[in-house]
Amino acid sequence: MADEKKPGLFEKGGKLYWLHSTIDAFDTFLRVPGTVTAKGAHVRDGIDLKRVMIMVVIALVPAALFGMYNVGLQTSTLYGLDWGFWRMFFYGLLRMLPLFVVSYVVGLAIEFASSQIRGEEVNEGYLVTGFLIPLIVPVDVPLWMLALAVAFSVIFVKEVFGGTGMNIWNPALVARAFLFFSYPSSMSGSSVWVSKTWAGIPDVDAISAATPLAIAHEGAFDAATGAVGQYSFMDMFWGFIPGSTGETSVVAILIGALILVWTGVASWKIMCSSIVGGLLVGWLGQLAGATVLPCYYQLVMGGFLFGSVFMATDPVTAAQTETGKWIYGFLVGALAVIVRLWNPGYMEGMMLAILFMNTMAPLIDHCVVSVHTSRRAKKALNA
Amino acid sequence: MSNNLDLKKGLNIPLKGEAAREVIKTVSAGIVAVKPTDFNGLVPRLLVKEGDSVLAGSPVMADKMRPEILFTSPVSGTVAQIVRGEKRKLLAVLVKADGKQECVDFGAKAPTTAAETKDLLLKTGLWGSLIQRPYGILANPDITPKAIFISSFSTAPLAADTDFTLGDSLLDIQAGVNALGKIAPVHFSVRKESYSSTPFHKVENVVSHLVSGKHPAGNVGVQISHIAPIQKGETVWTVSPLLVAAIGHIVNSGKLDLTRKVAVTGPAAEKPAYVYALPGTPVKEIVDVKGDVRVIGGNVLTGENLGADGYLGFFDDQITLLREGHEREWFGWAKPFRPKVHSSSWCYFSWLTPGKQYDLDTNLHGGPRAFVETKCFEDVTPMDIFPIYLIKACLAGDIEKMEKFGIYEVLPEDLALCDYVDPSKNEIQAIIRKGIDLMIKEMA
Numbered sequence: 077m078a079d080e081k082k083p084g085l086f087e088k089g090g091k092l093y094w095l096h097s098t099i100d101a102f103d104t105f106l107r108v109p110g111t112v113t114a115k116g117a118h119v120r121d122g123i124d125l126k127r128v129m130i131m132v133v134i135a136l137v138p139a140a141l142f143g144m145y146n147v148g149l150q151t152s153t154l155y156g157l158d159w160g161f162w163r164m165f166f167y168g169l170l171r172m173l174p175l176f177v178v179s180y181v182v183g184l185a186i187e188f189a190s191s192q193i194r195g196e197e198v199n200e201g202y203l204v205t206g207f208l209i210p211l212i213v214p215v216d217v218p219l220w221m222l223a224l225a226v227a228f229s230v231i232f233v234k235e236v237f238g239g240t241g242m243n244i245w246n247p248a249l250v251a252r253a254f255l256f257f258s259y260p261s262s263m264s265g266s267s268v269w270v271s272k273t274w275a276g277i278p279d280v281d282a283i284s285a286a287t288p289l290a291i292a293h294e295g296a297f298d299a300a301t302g303a304v305g306q307y308s309f310m311d312m313f314w315g316f317i318p319g320s321t322g323e324t325s326v327v328a329i330l331i332g333a334l335i336l337v338w339t340g341v342a343s344w345k346i347m348c349s350s351i352v353g354g355l356l357v358g359w360l361g362q363l364a365g366a367t368v369l370p371c372y373y374q375l376v377m378g379g380f381l382f383g384s385v386f387m388a389t390d391p392v393t394a395a396q397t398e399t400g401k402w403i404y405g406f407l408v409g410a411l412a413v414i415v416r417l418w419n420p421g422y423m424e425g426m427m428l429a430i431l432f433m434n435t436m437a438p439l440i441d442h443c444v445v446s447v448h449t450s451r452r453a454k455k456a457l458n459a
Numbered sequence: 460m461s462n463n464l465d466l467k468k469g470l471n472i473p474l475k476g477e478a479a480r481e482v483i484k485t486v487s488a489g490i491v492a493v494k495p496t497d498f499n500g501l502v503p504r505l506l507v508k509e510g511d512s513v514l515a516g517s518p519v520m521a522d523k524m525r526p527e528i529l530f531t532s533p534v535s536g537t538v539a540q541i542v543r544g545e546k547r548k549l550l551a552v553l554v555k556a557d558g559k560q561e562c563v564d565f566g567a568k569a570p571t572t573a574a575e576t577k578d579l580l581l582k583t584g585l586w587g588s589l590i591q592r593p594y595g596i597l598a599n600p601d602i603t604p605k606a607i608f609i610s611s612f613s614t615a616p617l618a619a620d621t622d623f624t625l626g627d628s629l630l631d632i633q634a635g636v637n638a639l640g641k642i643a644p645v646h647f648s649v650r651k652e653s654y655s656s657t658p659f660h661k662v663e664n665v666v667s668h669l670v671s672g673k674h675p676a677g678n679v680g681v682q683i684s685h686i687a688p689i690q691k692g693e694t695v696w697t698v699s700p701l702l703v704a705a706i707g708h709i710v711n712s713g714k715l716d717l718t719r720k721v722a723v724t725g726p727a728a729e730k731p732a733y734v735y736a737l738p739g740t741p742v743k744e745i746v747d748v749k750g751d752v753r754v755i756g757g758n759v760l761t762g763e764n765l766g767a768d769g770y771l772g773f774f775d776d777q778i779t780l781l782r783e784g785h786e787r788e789w790f791g792w793a794k795p796f797r798p799k800v801h802s803s804s805w806c807y808f809s810w811l812t813p814g815k816q817y818d819l820d821t822n823l824h825g826g827p828r829a830f831v832e833t834k835c836f837e838d839v840t841p842m843d844i845f846p847i848y849l850i851k852a853c854l855a856g857d858i859e860k861m862e863k864f865g866i867y868e869v870l871p872e873d874l875a876l877c878d879y880v881d882p883s884k885n886e887i888q889a890i891i892r893k894g895i896d897l898m899i900k901e902m903a
Binding site (some may be wrong): 107108110115117118119124125126128130131200201238239240339340341445455 | 472474616688690753755759760761762764779781783784785786787788789790791792793797800801802803804805806807809819820821822823824825826827828829830831832833834837843845847848863864865871875876878879880881882883884886887888889
């Protein structure tokens with residue numbers, strides 16, 4: 077099959093050579109390339125970027141599946157529809173599918189076109205980005221907005237820098253930030269987090285389902301039961317709360333985290349230090365009276381854990397040095413909670429914290445490497 | 460006195476085809492090649508012409524810049540052919556062996572001064588065995604190095620077991636070490652894991668080091684970077700134990716004898732074992748190459764693709780045979796299990812079978828990409844450097860940063876495992892080589 081797709085037509089000098097990146101991409105998707113080593117080591121490890129990226133997608137699957145169920149659950153609960161498990165799940169699946177389709181079609185089209193222009197092979201990075209974006213936006217986001225956000229982020233955050241591996245910011249998060257600042261009414265507030273435009277369900281704006289983060293922001297915390305509004309701590313832990321599709325369930329995210337850490341694709345140092353940073357600032361905030369919530373509530377609400385596990389750990393945009401990863405992760409977690417507690421404008425700080433730390437990551441690395449080289453120089457003087 | 464060096468980072472590639480500890484044949488080659496390309500930084504000047512008769516130890520070429528550095532024939536016979544490549548570049552001098560193996564007599568005498576040692580090495584053609592760091596080039600006889608480093612073992616994939624190949628040459632090694640010790644202090648490292656079985660801990664007049672760890676713990680460069688990192692302006696020399704024994708043999712007997720036990724290894728080797736052979740022996744006289752097989756002089760990480768018509772190199776005591784991996788596997792990257800492919804990454808399941816040895820081929824297993832995953836470089840580089848920063852400095856050709864990030868301490872071989880583990884399939888050794896070449900050019 078793949079052989080028929082790769083006649084001389086697409087080879088150098090062929091009429092359709094300009095399409096070779098696309099053809100290569102499909103061809104190598106189906107079969108591992110038959111290239112042999114030409115210089116350097118004669119044998120190579122079986123790992124390649126396709127494998128690395130597919131591992132991240134696999135790690136995202138539990139959060140995505142739970143998210144789909146939760147989309148149905150929230151709608152069913154809000155409108156008193158009394159659906160069964162499968163109905164909830166399929167409702168969520170059908171609501172999410174268009175988002176995935178738009179995200180992948182728009183993103184991959186741009187990715188393929190840019191690779192074509194650069195004359196390079198198509199990079200696998202978008203496999204992950206395209207899966208992440210639908211999981212971090214409200215399920216009801218209009219598809220044209222999503223398409224616009226994806227196009228903006230892939231073009232201006234990734235391709236202009238030279239593609240995957242060269243970007244400074246996490247493209248999925250920039251897509252979210254683009255929506256957040258361009259179309260705030262579709263991205264924030266208490267009415268966007270539960271799906272409601274569907275046959276048979278009245279499209280009533282007055283019905284609102286605020287996220288626990290928003291409820292807590294209003295100060296509705298019951299210290300006796302530990303509940304935030306109508307949601308108990310365990311609701312938030314399991315993920316039966318409104319929010320972006322992928323971010324609600326701590327359990328599903330932790331399964332993903334386990335896969336990422338086990339395979340070594342994402343840095344456990346960043347995950348751990350981010351959580352420590354969030355807990356520490358959450359605790360200080362409680363001491364200072366900025367919040368009534370115990371610090372560990374910061375972990376189960378909003379996008380904190382999803383960001384720590386899947387976004388902050390992006391190997392391209394995070395710090396590269398091992399010491400740098402500790403610092404970077406800590407500051408991501410700390411900043412996110414600082415924004416939550418001390419900023420009146422935004423309830424959720426994770427997106428901004430990660431994007432800010434993406435910007436700062438090269439500086440952190442620069443400092444770590446400088447300290448290291450000057451220590452080496454000192455050692456040499458003393459030797 | 461001995462110092463301990465326990466290295467935690469590194470990787471042993473589980474390759475099938477380790478040589479059995481027996482010598483199965485002695486190859487007496489009809490034609491032997493002397494290749495200037497074996498020596499980094501050598502601009503050769505030819506000293507013989509076709510038809511000249513030579514003895515083992517007679518000079519056949521010299522360094523153009525420093526004509527006192529001679530390169531000699533390992534066999535007696537007649538010069539059969541001068542092989543030249545593009546722009547008349549000298550590729551090899553082929554000597555037809557007469558089978559008598561008559562040797563030039565250099566006189567069995569232990570050198571007593573640095574000058575005597577240098578003189579001996581220069582005229583016998585063994586000067587080429589000294590590798591000068593930084594840059595890994597032919598040593599300059601006019602300088603005195605800070606130290607001379609010898610690693611008595613190799614941890615490279617399927618490398619010849621020096622306990623077996625050189626265990627009976629202890630007297631020669633001692634004599635070689637004594638001679639080199641006249642030039643500079645000799646550091647000698649012994650493998651800790653085989654301390655009880657190896658004869659090398661008996662070597663005297665050296666600063667000895669006990670080294671343990673996975674590959675590249677046996678690389679002399681990695682050891683130097685822990686023992687005494689090379690600073691700007693410093694030079695050290697390194698010698699392989701194989702050639703220390705050859706130096707010692709000349710000291711003890713006055714005759715050049717480069718015969719060595721060569722490990723024939725690799726998954727495509729029919730019967731992995733040792734053979735006696737001289738450097739410059741045609742590959743096809745050592746192994747029977749059948750099918751689409753790559754013949755590598757040395758190990759799979761740093762060796763040279765000799766081709767079926769190539770000749771064993773001056774430094775080689777190993778030949779590795781690998782199948783060419785042109786086959787294309789359906790959905791290889793997506794399969795949960797790929798039993799034939801090894802990966803040090805836990806994205807595959809090689810970790811389930813830690814003792815398994817793999818029949819690896821030369822497939823690249825992916826396409827070239829930008830650097831994404833970079834911690835894997837640090838995991839296989841037991842040196843006090845940031846590999847990715849050094850690599851990027853080399854790519855950028857930034858001399859100042861290359862210096863800062865440790866270019867003086869590395870040779871491509873020390874970062875060879877980065878080639879192996881990189882999911883983005885970058886050619887790290889080639890990048891480092893380019894950086895070193897730039898340093899040589901700019902610093903000259």
